[in-house]
Amino acid sequence: MTDRPRILVPIRVLQGESIPEGVPELLANAHVVLLGYHVVPDQTATGQAKLQFEERANKRLEKYGSILEDAGATVERRLVFTHDGQKTLDRISDKDDCLAVLVPNGTRPPADVLVAVRGTASVSRIARVVAGLFSSTSVSVTLYHVTETNETDDDIQTFFDGVRSRLTALGMDPSAIDTQIDPEAKRLGAIAAAAEEYDALVMGESDPSLATFVFGMPGEQIADRFNGPVLVVQREPPNPESS
Amino acid sequence: MADQPVGPGATGQNVAGESPAEAPRTVTDEAIVHDDETELERTIGLVGGLAIGIGTMIGAGIFVFPGLAASTAGPAASLSFAIGGGIALLVALPTAELATAMPRSGGGYYFISRSLGTAAGAVVGLGLWLGLVFASAFYLVGLGHYATAVLAEVGIALGVDPVVAIGLLFGLALTALSIGGTENTATLQNYVVGILLVVLTVFLTYGVLDAFGAFSRQRTPEVFFSQGTFPVLTTAALVFTSYLGFAQVATVAGEIKEPSRNLPRAMIGSVLVVTVFYVVTIFVATSVFGADRLGAFGETAMVEVSREFLGLPGAVAILCAGLLATFSSANASILSASRAVYALSRDALLPRRASEVNLRFGTPHVALLAAGGPILVLVATGRVELLAEVASFLHLIMYSLICVALLVLRRRNPDWYTPSYRLPGYPAVPAVGALTSAGLIAFMQPASIVVGVVVMGLSYLWYRYYASNVTLQGVL
Numbered sequence: 170m171t172d173r174p175r176i177l178v179p180i181r182v183l184q185g186e187s188i189p190e191g192v193p194e195l196l197a198n199a200h201v202v203l204l205g206y207h208v209v210p211d212q213t214a215t216g217q218a219k220l221q222f223e224e225r226a227n228k229r230l231e232k233y234g235s236i237l238e239d240a241g242a243t244v245e246r247r248l249v250f251t252h253d254g255q256k257t258l259d260r261i262s263d264k265d266d267c268l269a270v271l272v273p274n275g276t277r278p279p280a281d282v283l284v285a286v287r288g289t290a291s292v293s294r295i296a297r298v299v300a301g302l303f304s305s306t307s308v309s310v311t312l313y314h315v316t317e318t319n320e321t322d323d324d325i326q327t328f329f330d331g332v333r334s335r336l337t338a339l340g341m342d343p344s345a346i347d348t349q350i351d352p353e354a355k356r357l358g359a360i361a362a363a364a365e366e367y368d369a370l371v372m373g374e375s376d377p378s379l380a381t382f383v384f385g386m387p388g389e390q391i392a393d394r395f396n397g398p399v400l401v402v403q404r405e406p407p408n409p410e411s412s
Numbered sequence: 413m414a415d416q417p418v419g420p421g422a423t424g425q426n427v428a429g430e431s432p433a434e435a436p437r438t439v440t441d442e443a444i445v446h447d448d449e450t451e452l453e454r455t456i457g458l459v460g461g462l463a464i465g466i467g468t469m470i471g472a473g474i475f476v477f478p479g480l481a482a483s484t485a486g487p488a489a490s491l492s493f494a495i496g497g498g499i500a501l502l503v504a505l506p507t508a509e510l511a512t513a514m515p516r517s518g519g520g521y522y523f524i525s526r527s528l529g530t531a532a533g534a535v536v537g538l539g540l541w542l543g544l545v546f547a548s549a550f551y552l553v554g555l556g557h558y559a560t561a562v563l564a565e566v567g568i569a570l571g572v573d574p575v576v577a578i579g580l581l582f583g584l585a586l587t588a589l590s591i592g593g594t595e596n597t598a599t600l601q602n603y604v605v606g607i608l609l610v611v612l613t614v615f616l617t618y619g620v621l622d623a624f625g626a627f628s629r630q631r632t633p634e635v636f637f638s639q640g641t642f643p644v645l646t647t648a649a650l651v652f653t654s655y656l657g658f659a660q661v662a663t664v665a666g667e668i669k670e671p672s673r674n675l676p677r678a679m680i681g682s683v684l685v686v687t688v689f690y691v692v693t694i695f696v697a698t699s700v701f702g703a704d705r706l707g708a709f710g711e712t713a714m715v716e717v718s719r720e721f722l723g724l725p726g727a728v729a730i731l732c733a734g735l736l737a738t739f740s741s742a743n744a745s746i747l748s749a750s751r752a753v754y755a756l757s758r759d760a761l762l763p764r765r766a767s768e769v770n771l772r773f774g775t776p777h778v779a780l781l782a783a784g785g786p787i788l789v790l791v792a793t794g795r796v797e798l799l800a801e802v803a804s805f806l807h808l809i810m811y812s813l814i815c816v817a818l819l820v821l822r823r824r825n826p827d828w829y830t831p832s833y834r835l836p837g838y839p840a841v842p843a844v845g846a847l848t849s850a851g852l853i854a855f856m857q858p859a860s861i862v863v864g865v866v867v868m869g870l871s872y873l874w875y876r877y878y879a880s881n882v883t884l885q886g887v888l
Contacts, residue, residue, distance in 0.1 A: 208774075216433075216517060248450045248451065249453055252456075
């Protein structure tokens with residue numbers, strides 16, 4: 170069996186965010202780092218918010234953790250009071266060595282998942298996430314690529330074959346892997362449009378910082394057009410020992 | 413992510429049966445981690461720290477004091493500012509060392525309560541809160557003067573003197589904004605400080621060139637010590653309010669990233685920056701008008717200096733800068749006062765309720781009101797010099813004790829005291845720092861000293877009544 174991929178699930182725990190439907194099933198085979206965070210305004214000391222809200226936040230975090238555990242995941246809980254949600258996400262993701270971060274949107278129990286792949290750099294990590302989550306389930310995945318300038322279909326097929334063999338090496342059933350190519354277009358828009366047919370989306374991190382993706386422009390573009398959960402696979406940390 | 417020292421724990425109960433909140437387990441460069449795995453993110457970088465320090469200080473020294481200082485000390489007022497800066501630096505060094513040993517929120521109060529005990533901590537902590545209240549009131553009255561000057565500039569004449577009314581209005585607005593506002597005030601502060609520094613650099617460069625005759629203007633030759641040497645010291649005591657900001661960096665020490673590196677740099681750096689700006693400002697201002705005429709312009713003297721150089725645009729630029737600077741100083745001080753209330757309440761020296769955070773805005777409304785309320789009362793007095801001196805008095809007591817705390821900790825060297833920054837020149841620097849900060853008090857007006865002593869006495873009585881069973885001192 171593959172190692173459980175470590176997935177960061179950030180929840181604004183005191184602002185009514187919770188684990189959306191379908192997510193427990195999606196992450197049943199994951200090791201979830203459940204990050205409850207609360208952004209306090211600059212006027213407030215973070216310790217001050219802790220003093221008052223810690224108990225309530227922990228209670229909710231405990232409950233959300235159990236929901237994930239009941240579905241089969243293993244869960245580590247973190248609670249952080251911060252002035253800067255992005256920095257906290259980046260730090261925890263780095264510190265806890267997470268392969269991917271979930272943008273928590275609701276979904277039905279997943280059957281078909283779209284996996285957007287681009288360069289070879291992130292393929293190994295994407296494969297670990299996808300195979301880790303879905304190899305022992307009946308979920309079928311579709312590898313998806315938007316053609317780039319100077320790319321022939323042969324190039325892309327070779328690339329897909331490489332990804333496919335990685336996934337099968339990690340235990341995926343070859344028959345559960347499909348492929349799809351879209352002609353050259355605006356990549357994020359094309360991904361979002363293609364994802365509408367699917368229950369969840371797995372994609373690589375397109376910016377140096379995860380944060381700009383989850384909260385920033387590209388994240389908004391995806392979230393506006395695709396309402397399902399998105400797993401953003403993190404780049405390889407620059408220094409492997411920095412866990 | 414090297415672990416930082418944590419500082420000692422605290423025990424005991426106050427009258428209401430509340431105990432100090434538990435100390436964290438580990439303190440890293442990026443977060444404070446408590447036993448129950450809850451973490452507090454550090455989010456303020458070096459620029460943010462410098463902005464807090466400079467932003468708090470620069471409002472007063474440049475935009476309120478030049479006229480007042482020049483009228484009492486003559487051109488030697490720039491020496492008064494240099495003396496203030498020297499003392500501030502002597503205190504900033506020990507504060508930086510202590511802050512790297514105990515990078516927790518609360519600043520000077522925290523260091524003193526952990527090293528010299530609860531009684532000294534309570535007097536200093538309550539003094540810090542009220543000192544900041546006096547300082548904010550002082551900045552708001554200064555703001556009132558600038559707003560009045562703006563009104564005069566655009567030709568609106570009011571029957572009554574609007575300084576106090578405007579100060580009150582802004583005080584109310586600031587308190588309300590702090591309670592209800594959720595926008596990113598820290599980033600805003602960085603920009604405000606950046607703009608101020610640019611405006612001032614342009615203005616002062618022009619002024620210095622002028623003073624050395626680059627524009628062959630007729631200047632007023634003057635004797636440096638036109639009022640004698642003693643007023644230089646009384647003026648230093650008065651204008652010391654312009655140097656209260658560096659310790660505010662320590663009040664948010666718990667939220668500063670890589671505290672061992674950023675805390676000393678932010679504190680010492682902000683003192684050096686503002687000292688240079690102050691000294692040059694006074695030099696330029698007195699060389700344009702001569703001290704007597706400058707003094708006659710009062711709180712907004714810098715506007716006239718700028719008008720003399722650059723005409724109406726210059727006056728407008730300095731008016732706007734003055735509004736921004738006094739506003740940002742008042743804002744920073746209110747927030748620091750609220751942090752001080754939180755630190756006291758965390759340690760059970762004030763009711764836990766005082767640090768309560770409201771659900772709607774996530775802001776500490778009780779602590780902010782505990783700052784804003786008394787500020788309004790003090791603004792209503794409208795007495796710039798008294799407010800400034802009492803603020804300085806309460807801070808100077810704390811500064812002096814910070815130096816003593818450093819001497820005690822270095823001497824006893826307890827296990828938990830492992831600062832990552834060590835000041836040069838021990839023991840001379842902290843010893844001189846303690847003596848000069850306490851000594852400066854002697855040059856204040858009697859009324860300010862009386863008010864300061866009364867505040868300290870009441871603080872001590874409060875401690876005896878409310879929290880005499882609370883132990884905050886670490887094992888020495």
